[in-house]
Amino acid sequence: MRLGNGSCGGILLSEIGSGRPLARKPRGPKRSRIFHALFPKTIKYEISLESYITSNNQMDKTQNKIAIVGLGYVGLPLSLQFACSGVQVLGLDIDPEKVEALNNGRSYIKHVPERLLAEQVYPRRLTASMDFARIQEVDAVIICVPTPLNKNREPDISFILQTGRAIAPYLRPGKLVVLESTTYPGTTDEDLRAVLEAGSGLKAGEDFYLAYSPEREDPANPASKVGEVPKLVGGLTPRCLERAMRLYGRAIKTVVPVSSCRVAEAAKLLENIFRSVNIALVNELKLVYDSMGIDIWEVIDAAKTKPFGFMAFYPGPGLGGHCIPIDPFYLTWKAREFERSTRFIELAGEINTAMPSHVVERTGEALNASRKSLNGSRVLVVGLAYKPNVDDERQSPSYRIMELLKQRGAAVAYYDPYVPVIRRTRDHPEWSGAKSVVWDRPTIAGFDAVVIATAHTSVNYQELADWGQCIVDTRNAMARVQVARGKVWKA
Numbered sequence: 001m002r003l004g005n006g007s008c009g010g011i012l013l014s015e016i017g018s019g020r021p022l023a024r025k026p027r028g029p030k031r032s033r034i035f036h037a038l039f040p041k042t043i044k045y046e047i048s049l050e051s052y053i054t055s056n057n058q059m060d061k062t063q064n065k066i067a068i069v070g071l072g073y074v075g076l077p078l079s080l081q082f083a084c085s086g087v088q089v090l091g092l093d094i095d096p097e098k099v100e101a102l103n104n105g106r107s108y109i110k111h112v113p114e115r116l117l118a119e120q121v122y123p124r125r126l127t128a129s130m131d132f133a134r135i136q137e138v139d140a141v142i143i144c145v146p147t148p149l150n151k152n153r154e155p156d157i158s159f160i161l162q163t164g165r166a167i168a169p170y171l172r173p174g175k176l177v178v179l180e181s182t183t184y185p186g187t188t189d190e191d192l193r194a195v196l197e198a199g200s201g202l203k204a205g206e207d208f209y210l211a212y213s214p215e216r217e218d219p220a221n222p223a224s225k226v227g228e229v230p231k232l233v234g235g236l237t238p239r240c241l242e243r244a245m246r247l248y249g250r251a252i253k254t255v256v257p258v259s260s261c262r263v264a265e266a267a268k269l270l271e272n273i274f275r276s277v278n279i280a281l282v283n284e285l286k287l288v289y290d291s292m293g294i295d296i297w298e299v300i301d302a303a304k305t306k307p308f309g310f311m312a313f314y315p316g317p318g319l320g321g322h323c324i325p326i327d328p329f330y331l332t333w334k335a336r337e338f339e340r341s342t343r344f345i346e347l348a349g350e351i352n353t354a355m356p357s358h359v360v361e362r363t364g365e366a367l368n369a370s371r372k373s374l375n376g377s378r379v380l381v382v383g384l385a386y387k388p389n390v391d392d393e394r395q396s397p398s399y400r401i402m403e404l405l406k407q408r409g410a411a412v413a414y415y416d417p418y419v420p421v422i423r424r425t426r427d428h429p430e431w432s433g434a435k436s437v438v439w440d441r442p443t444i445a446g447f448d449a450v451v452i453a454t455a456h457t458s459v460n461y462q463e464l465a466d467w468g469q470c471i472v473d474t475r476n477a478m479a480r481v482q483v484a485r486g487k488v489w490k491a
C-alpha cells in the first residue's frame with residue numbers, strides 16, 4: 001500500500017504485526033483508520049498517521065535539524081541525502097580529518113560527489129563538528145558508527161555504546177535517537193537504551209523516542225541511491241516508530257515500518273546472511289565444477305535464464321568489506337544466548353575464508369605450468385578494494401592473498417587506481433605505505449603472474465591480456481577480451 005502526497009516521496013506502509021502500547025497519549029490528533037487497519041490487534045493506539053500523511057510538511061517542522069554521528073561510508077551519503085531534502089544536518093565524528101574535509105566541502109569517499117557536497121556545505125545546510133554538546137541544537141540523532149568484530153570474532157558494539165554515552169547528557173524530552181549501525185537484535189532496546197537512559201535520566205519511549213533503521217547502502221551500485229532504497233524502521237513504541245518514519249519520510253522515498261527495533265535489526269542480518277550463504281554456495285560449486293572441467297561462470301549464466309526461483313550470485317576470492325564477512329557473526333554470538341547454533345553461517349564463513357588459499361594454490365599451479373615456483377616469483381594483485389569501483393579496502397581478501405603469496409616466498413605488489421597508497425590500519429600494519437604500481441607495459445610484463453582479485457571497470461583488461469605473462473582470474477574479467485590460449489587461469 002502506498003500512501004503520501006509526494007512531498008516526502010510517499011510512505012509505504014507494509015503490513016506489520018502488533019507493537020507495544022503507547023506510554024503516553026499524544027495530544028490532539030484524530031485516530032487514524034489507516035493505522036488501525038495496519039495494526040489490527042492494537043486498537044489502543046492513538047497515532048494519527050493520517051494527519052502526518054496529509055500535512056507532513058507542517059509536522060516536519062519539529063524535525064528540521066538533525067545530527068548524524070559517524071560520517072563514514074554510511075553517514076556521509078545519508079547526511080547529504082537529508083541536506084539535499086532541506087533538512088539542516090550537523091555531522092558529528094571523532095575523526096578531525098573528516099570533519100575538516102567536510103566543512104571545506106571536500107569529499108573523502110570516491111562515490112560521494114564533491115560538487116553535491118559543496119552545494120550543501122557552503123549554504124551551511126550541512127556542517128560537521130566533533131563537539132557532542134551541539135546535540136542540544138538538534139531534534140533527532142542518527143547513529144552510523146562502526147560495528148566490527150573483536151579479536152575473538154565477537155561483536156564489538158563499543159562504538160555504539162560510546163556514542164550513546166556521548167549523546168546522553170544532551171538528550172532532552174521529545175528528541176529522537178535512531179541507530180543505523182548493523183548489529184544483533186536487542187542492541188537498540190537493551191544496550192543503547194540502557195546507556196541513553198543512564199546518562200540522561202530520561203526514559204526511552206516516554207521522554208525521548210528510540211528507533212532502529214538499518215542502512216542498505218551498496219557503494220558504487222547505481223541501484224543504491226540513498227533516497228530511493230526502501231528504508232526499514234522499527235520503533236521502541238508505536239510513537240517512536242511514527243516519529244522515526246516522519247523523519248525518514250523527509251529524505252527517503254519509501255519508508256517501511258516493522259513492529260519493533262528487533263525485527264528491523266534481524267531483517268538487516270537476514271539480508272547479509274543471505275548474501276554470505278549464497279556466495280559460499282557458488283564458491284563451493286566453483287571448486288566442484290572445476291574438478292569436473294565445468295566452468296562455474298557459464299553455469300551461472302545458464303541458470304539465470306530461469307525467470308523465477310533463481311538469483312545469481314558469483315564466486316570470488318573471498319569476502320570483503322565492512323558487512324558480509326562480519327555481520328552474520330553478530331547473530332551467531334547472540335544465538336548462543338538462546339542456546340541456538342547458526343550452522344549455515346559458520347559453514348558459509350568456513351568456505352568463504354578458504355577462498356584466498358585456493359587462489360594462491362591456483363597461482364602456484366599456473367606458475368608451475370611455466371616451470372616457475374611461487375617462491376621467488378613476482379606476483380601482482382590487481383584490485384585491492386573489496387569490490388569493483390570503490391576505494392574501500394577494509395577486510396579485502398586481496399590482503400589475505402598478498403599475505404599468503406608473501407609467506408610462500410613471492411615478491412608481491414598491487415595495482416588499484418582507487419587505492420594509490422595503503423593507509424595505516426590496525427588490521428594490516430605491514431602493508432601501510434605500500435603504493436600501487438603504475439599501469440604500463442614494462443611494469444605489467446615484469447610480473448611472472450597477475451592475480452585479478454577485484455575487477456574495477458576502469459582497468460584495461462585487453463592491455464592486461466596483451467602485456468601479462470600469466471593471469472589468474474577470480475572474477476571472470478578476462479572473459480570479455482581476446483587473450484592468448486593458456487594465459488588465463490580461472491580461480
Ligand SMILES: NC(=O)c1ccc[n+]([C@@H]2O[C@H](COP(=O)([O-])OP(=O)(O)OC[C@H]3O[C@@H](n4cnc5c(N)ncnc54)[C@H](O)[C@@H]3O)[C@@H](O)[C@H]2O)c1
Nearest residue numbers: 070071072073074093094095144145146147181182215217
Ligand atoms: N559501508 C557499507 O556499505 C555499509 C552498508 C550497510 C551498513 N553498514 C553499517 O553501517 C555502520 C557504519 O559503517 P561505515 O561503513 O559507515 O563505517 P565507517 O568506518 O566508514 O564510518 C564510521 C565513522 O564513525 C566514526 N566514529 C567512530 N566512533 C565514533 C564515535 N564514538 N563518535 C562519532 N563518530 C565515530 C568514524 O570516525 C567513521 O568516520 C556499520 O555498522 C556497518 O556495518 C555499512
